[in-house]
Amino acid sequence: MIDKQALHSSIAGGVTGPQGFKAAGVTAGIKASGKPDLALVFTEKPAVAAVVTTQNSAAAAPILLSREIVQDDGPKHAVVINSGNANACTGSKGMDHAKAMVEATAQGLSVPFSSVIVNSTGIIGVPLPVETVVDGIKTAIPLLSSDAGHEAAVAIMTTDIVSKEIAVEVDLGGRFSGRKVRIGGMAKGSGMIAPNMATTIAVITTDALLSHETLQTLLSSAADKSFNQINVDGCESTNDMIVALANGASTEEELAGNGTGRAFGQTLRRAPKPILSAADPELQVFAQAFDHVCIELAKMVAVDGEGATKLIEVTVTGASDLESARVASMSVVRSDLVKSAAKGNDPNWGRIVSAIGSTSAAVSQEKMSVSIQGTPVCQGFMVCDFDEVAVSNMMNERLLSIEIDLGVGDSSAVAWGCDLTEEYVHINSDYRT
């Protein structure tokens, strides 16, 4: 286990933290509120891209289009996202509108159509006001700046209370010792409001030089540990998408700098083969930082769930396999009873046990145990001797930690969610007027 702390450090800038990325966030006028609703991320230097998208069979038009575009072998230059309208359940007109967004972005930036990834978030089933969106794109392009990561993060918000951004710098160590690469990211959260808001969108940028295959492997792996391990209300959206762009700009900086060493992955310029392998310690260091960025963004999404007052972190250890660990941890953060108990600071371990028991995960009747905020509350499916009032008081925090040992193996997983509050129901039951 490599100590993460020593290997990456926080930097400013969000998606524009890595070298060579610019962003913009503007008010196109899609949202009635007049808040920013159009975000652009751009790298002049060609990048490779990877995506993870919703499995929802009602996937929105921009999702369908972006999947095609990422499959295309050509270089990638931009991501364009509007908020305020999801362009989902909008039929063939929806696809025309998604293409119009790509076209406007590509023309304005003088890059190929197939280099622009698109997504939308907001109301489902209402035609996109495409002219407004296209005008917004035209407004955003001249404002692209290497300092505007925050503006882009704000422009993809729907009912999010805070914007979600992160950037880190990684010293890869090993044969690349002293070489720095950067990873940045922004995300929007689980805001579902009248009539219906699409859920998670995240953009990850890095100036590492990676092959498409390597980036896709890194992203899929990170998504399984982060965005696929969070839950607000169990409702998979039509527009979920995580997109990663790697433009290799760190290599140029290196070469322009002391010019001595071979940059991370530089050989890929000559031979673009996947470089991810278990035997490659530098890649592992990068992957850890990449996971960290995705996990931190995912946690920001979870804690900003509608009506939420706290982040619930469920760690499952001792599972027979990884899938069991993930299923068990997700079952706990998805339980409305656990979520309600979290809201009320109720150390209700029976609901946790019941949530675990309802999954296919193997559990040792004798060895299993549950701790809440570090205090053992259940051992071998029976109550421990603990002070309920004291544990309840300990639960009155922004972070609620639940640890479960299934007692049958060595696999583990962490899932994150939020409490269920009256405010969630209030937000989601008001008839739109």
Place this chain on the structure above:
Amino acid sequence: MIDKQALHSSIAGGVTGPQGFKAAGVTAGIKASGKPDLALVFTEKPAVAAVVTTQNSAAAAPILLSREIVQDDGPKHAVVINSGNANACTGSKGMDHAKAMVEATAQGLSVPFSSVIVNSTGIIGVPLPVETVVDGIKTAIPLLSSDAGHEAAVAIMTTDIVSKEIAVEVDLGGRFSGRKVRIGGMAKGSGMIAPNMATTIAVITTDALLSHETLQTLLSSAADKSFNQINVDGCESTNDMIVALANGASTEEELAGNGTGRAFGQTLRRAPKPILSAADPELQVFAQAFDHVCIELAKMVAVDGEGATKLIEVTVTGASDLESARVASMSVVRSDLVKSAAKGNDPNWGRIVSAIGSTSAAVSQEKMSVSIQGTPVCQGFMVCDFDEVAVSNMMNERLLSIEIDLGVGDSSAVAWGCDLTEEYVHINSDYRT
């Protein structure tokens, strides 16, 4: 399709509606409230029994014991259920207590240990006050009466607002024309309250003469259409159990009556083989009535969900197969967003489409459609032209009907749930004091 209305009619009595069944419901003193908490169902005439139990790996001691007892070939005579304490997560002592309940019931009724089925519902993780329960059993036995189905139904309630009972009489028709058999049932609902209440328990009685295998087949089939198609909060309990008892008493009534004909299933007395076959129209008539009893009880459970103000009935048609129809319909009734929209009378079809899309069910992009209270709101993943205010007004009823055609096949399923209200969160978040 046989017209159900013509073939069975409602009768009084709940579990004591069928011939030969007695019941009792008493206050043992398990509940602090002093409300009834001990129910007994008894048939002097030996019965066959079938059960469907929770798949939760933290299944409670009485569930484990009852599974064993039902496996035993011997006759069955009684079901004993206490409320107020689930005897779940109580270790080996919990099993001792469950056995003590069976032992006390068997001794008091002078029937074999292996003829008594047991269950408990209420708080998880707290040792059962077994002496109080055993005293309650001793109190209940002399009160057993063929009129006390209602008292038993009340005694299994936890946070249920109303008791759940039904009984029907069936004219089997065909070669058994004019012969009547009866089916009765009681259930308790999804009340989960400090710290944790186990969920569904149902007892179905019938005076039809059936083999164990036939009864199990009927019960498993009915459960898949009823109790397995309802949802309140997606939390599977440690104590869920549906038990069915068939004592064949209708045959004696027949024989004691005009004495002319062969009673339904009478041949089973000589050769106890399964009689369920597609070619047996009388069995199909009985099965329809049996399904009806289970479905009506399940709907009573759904609409009495904590904090619920209405029953949501989701009918999925046009599915590629039965499993897809069930998964899709359950996904809609489980969606917290759909449940919240139901509360607010919001005809939010996007949430319905999203819930369907998140399942593995095949959906035709062109042919799929959604109706709310009979009004088409979505066709081919696009909005229909409908009056939102009018549909919202139509949703302000105790029964909310959502119909979804997946447009790919001929299979269908119905699922029932309830709306999600602030009251649900309030009930389940209050720390027990």
